[in-house]
Amino acid sequence: MNITDFAALVQDDRVHTALYKDPAIFEEEMDRIFNNTWVWVAHASDVPAKNTFKTSWVGRQPVIVTRDRENKVHVLLNRCRHRAASVCEKKKGKASVFVCPYHGWSYDVDGKLRKVPHAKGYEEAFDTAQFPLISLRVEEYNGLIFATFKQDIEPLADFLGSAKKWIDLFMKQGAGFGVRTLGEHKFRFPGNWKIQLENTTDAYHFPIVHKTFLDSLDAETENVFDVLGQGGWVEDLGNGHSVMVMIPDLIDLEDNLDAPIPDRFADLAKELAAEGYPDDQVRRIVRAVGGSGFNLNLFPNVACSMAFFRVLRPVAVDETEITHVAIGMDGGPAAGNRARLRLHEHFQGPMGFGTPDDAEGWERVQRGARAGDDLWIMLNRGVDAPDGVAEAGHNAGDVSAETGMRAAYQMWKRMMSA
């Protein structure tokens, strides 16, 4: 097989194992996908005020996300234009200027080169305007900040398309307050980035891999997480995006506010009532604290998953970094955010009751993929449409269908063979 014939490596119901282990394919993916589309870099609350910043990545390239004095967000390549030293090595913070520690070139938060030390050593024609930090194109949708190297790409809103509705539903977790990031877990696994991309809309693995998480819940909560038994579905949203609805009752967090408060949130509800929140607001907050009942996968690197953002960063063909960003209410009750933190710790992160088992599964895929030089990864589960739930005209399957993966790989194929 000709390895550069990428289209031949993706069929309708299967993809070739070379996609997980060929370093040449990985290099092409970085160029053709990650340097060529909208890539998630931050949530707006990561840069909450003027002169705040966060460091991030677009594919393999380190960037700084900044907010300037006019509240405009910039995404800048994190390398000095002089001799390439990184100009910022902090994760986040406040800065009105970035100074290269090597020779002292200083940059404004919008990237402009402010000053070079001992400027008279340069020829008179030296023009600082020629050497700003490189700016990427930036757009934001409902707090999600994306950047791209491709200046002539379609607007972010068009790229997100049908996914926008689900982003709006996801942000209802603010319960009437804003949404803000509360902290993040970072972990790596020795495997290809697409193995994780597949996982976000894979409900088929959930009761098997996460048996010990389910066993740790009370009976009422365990029922809620019986994701294969609740009439959920997976839907192809176009452009590689997909949504997996696991708990249809939790699609819209502003619905069913009269439903009884689950036992696991009874203490929280009491605490909020004691703090003086009226009953309808208590119900809204409690329902939001539990998170949304769906996972939204946005191609290629971010998911809005139940109650957190899941961000993937390809490091090498067989190494991927995952960040699980906990989110909560901005300005909401501390007790509610505390409850969300404890829920996040329960499942997520390098010692959660869920994440290490996912990571082990992904590593096992990469290890197993060493066997067989011409075998395929099967994605043929669930081609029958579920009953009347997906948007008309959309490709959809029942909750355990591999529809989301097929959607992502069709986008991969489109971008890799363009």
Place this chain on the structure above:
Amino acid sequence: MSIAPDTDLQENSVVTNAPTFEEAIAFIWAEADMLDRLDYKPWLKLWTQTGKYIIPVDRDADYVDALNIVYDDQEMREARAKRLLSGFSMSSAPPARTVRTVSRFVIEAQDESSITLRGAQMLAEYKYEHMRFLPADMRYHIVRAADGSLLFDEKVVTLINADDFQFGIGYLL
């Protein structure tokens, strides 16, 4: 200078009840041995009912209002031990092998019934051709129980790279 006999007696009884440095270290070493042997059921009994087992993400955080890797009360410790011993968790069945040593102890505080120590833990992990190394700063608040035994009231494990990426960890630190 003369000391009243009853004061003397009181001071003696303080010394008797306070966990000594040596006792605390022996207790911590026994725990390290238990954890390397995955002997989690007796480990659960090493804690006060209100004790907290904490593995932070940020070094200087106010743990209760911050995201941690682990923030376990008794109920979560029990659930965690059950999970790790269940045989159904892919990341802990089979478990990685671990070898850890704990040392470089310094007393931070001591009163009639408790001692607070800090120390260093060096842990090596081996599984599936990977050898990993997880050094950590440790902080222990150890109290004397009514029956005279020692118990953890708080144990904080701050990994050297706490705020950077980890790999999946299928055992206890």
